[in-house]
Amino acid sequence: MEDFKKRKLAEVGCVEINSVEELRSLLDPLAKPQLVDLLAKLGSQYPSIAEEIRSIASADPVHRKLFVRGLAWNTTSETLCAAFQEHGEIEEGAVIYDKATGKSRGYGFITYKHMESTQHALKAPSKLIDGRMAVCNLACEGLTGASSTSDLSQRKLYIGSLSPDVTSEMLLKYFERHGEIEEGSVAYDKDTNESRGFGFVTYKTAEAAKKAIDDPQKILGGRNIIVKFADSHKGKTGQTQLPAAMVPMGLPVASGYSQPGNPHVNTAPIGYNYPQTVAPYPSSSYLSPPNAPTPYPSQGPVSYAPVTGKKDQIGLPPTPPVGMGNYPYYIAKQ
Incomplete structure (x- = not known):
């Protein structure tokens, strides 16, 4: 054979x-x-x-694990698994909660038993769960997956002036007429779970987003709503930041100066070290001092000729010369 x-x-x-x-x-x-x-x-x-x-x-779980974002605050791990079990047997699934507050962080993970189930789920990455459009991609891709492409700024819209009665389902139903939606929901307050009056819609194509913006009829829930690119709305609600030179700052108090309740300490102020080196400057940088004035020539004593006094008619001594005061002088004999 x-x-x-x-x-x-x-x-x-x-x-x-x-x-x-x-x-x-x-x-x-x-x-x-x-x-x-x-x-x-x-x-x-x-x-x-x-x-x-x-x-x-299927041996490596990196090919079977999905990252699911955009979950509602009230979505539980059980609800998340129930939404994805249609694609195959789930090995593990959980919503991630904040350790400090115990509230959902808005995302979770699904790990299938077989890689084929993961690939099947990725064919329809958007899924409506608890009134919000959640999106999934391979966990190893993080936020850089296929759903977060470089043209996201041309596909994601900000929807403002929403009525408190408008739900995520109403929002998605209203905007799906312009094209297929990848992700979208009304923004809700984490504590009260009430609408914050705005939301976001991300289309799969930039053309659909452009149609939604150009649509002249923008009335939802009995209100005229605002529709514009999400990037153009960034930073509008945040606090205006002053330039660095304009931000008020407290000046540090030097430790060498007396302060209320603290005795005076003879130390250098904070941030200064003594002795300090003074940068040398060339002598040409300074003006030359003026020359000293020439001293006046000294003058010797002045001698005056003796003054001869004369008696007046009544025999009294004459009046002293001007400048002599009461200084005695002698009258020469005539």
């Missing part, structure tokens, strides 16, 4: 392969699309190969 098999292979020009290494050497040069086509064809013909492919593909 063995000889017959070898003879048949030789007749058709085939070489019998007896080892895994020989198969690897043949498969190694093939491109990925060729390998995928080959395995798909063999899997469809041989159930054992199909089962092996399924087992290997």
